[in-house]
Amino acid sequence: MNREDNLIKGKIIADTIGEELKLESAQFFQKTNMKPRLSVVILGDDPAAMFYVRMIEKSCQKVNFDFEKHALSEQATEEQLLDLLHRLNEDGIVHGIIVQTPLPEHINEDKIREALSPAKDVDCFNPVNMGKLAMGNPDFLPCTPEAVFEILKRENIEVEGKHVVIVGRSSVVGKPLALILLLKMPHANATVTVCHSRTKDLASYTRKGDIVVAAAGAARLVKGEMIKDGTIVIDVGTNEEKGKLVGDVDFDEVSRLASRITPVPGGVGPVTNMMLMKNTLQAAERQLAK
Ligand code: NAP
Secondary structure, three states, X not given: OOOOOOEOOHHHHHHHHHHHHHHHHHHHHXXXXXXOEEEEEEEOOOHHHHHHHHHHHHHHHHHOOEEEEEEEOOOOOHHHHHHHHHHHHHOOOOOEEEEOOOOOOXXXXXXXXXXXXXXXXXXXOOHHHHHHHHOOOOOOOOHHHHHHHHHHHHOOOOOOOOEEEEXXXXXXXXXXXXXXXXXXXXXXXXXXXXXXXXXXXXXXXXOOOOEEEEOOXXXXXXXXXXXXXXXXXXXXXXEEEOOEEEOOEOHHHHOOOOOEEOOOOOOHHHHHHHHHHHHHXXXXXXXXXX
């Protein structure tokens, strides 16, 4: 039998953050006569990418931010994309920029990352911002790992001194999450283990975690037998299985043992979108303070 009392309701956390941001956005408008503005760049018409862009637009509407979409064709050249980014970097009414990935193969992603102004880089795409995070002095945090951090904070889950086991080492989720949880700051200071597809005997690591974060992109990878009783489990994974969205955690098995657990959908996803809004407001405030 699933327990309801251990469920971490990401949707409710996201709604609360949304209400806070709406107020802050109104205050920003009073001071500057401007709304925070997020610019999204997308190449091609990949349905998943387009769905994500629509979610961003909805989030902007929810918190009363301006949203603009720059849709280029899949055949757009690297030069055209770089030109657009340079214009957005210079545009005083644009505060945050994200470039939807994956990019078509003929585009050098590293060049695009480097071209994005670090001051407007609200998803920590530019290596300068990732480097600052690695050095322990971040300006922006990447939104998905930031959502995990925010959930732990808002649910009053003690992280300091705890052993966090992360399954996944991508530069979008697993690796930056490890860097965030290692920061010498309140709500961080964890001991972190990062596992990946070459890890031998994954379960021997996950069983040692006080907190297990699954970010592997492998449906139901984390089974009940792989965690100890009372573990806090955060599921970042989003996988399609028979037309349904499922996480990287076998929810039915693991939720019987976990002391707290995020569901999929309705866990990390909605909070991620709100982190993008939070970072956009932060970028706007910093730019206007100059
Ligand atoms: P990714 O780039 O494919 O990276 C997956 C990572 O997991 C890699 O490090 C891989 O190891 C590791 N891995 C894969 N299978 C494994 C296995 N069987 N055992 C151990 N490690 C394994 O994916 P990502 O971009 O980090 O995303 C991870 C998941 O989060 C996906 O389901 C994605 O859809 C989801 N996601 C959710 C949000 C959200 O807001 N909720 C945002 C972004 C991503 P190697 O490095 O050895 O290949």
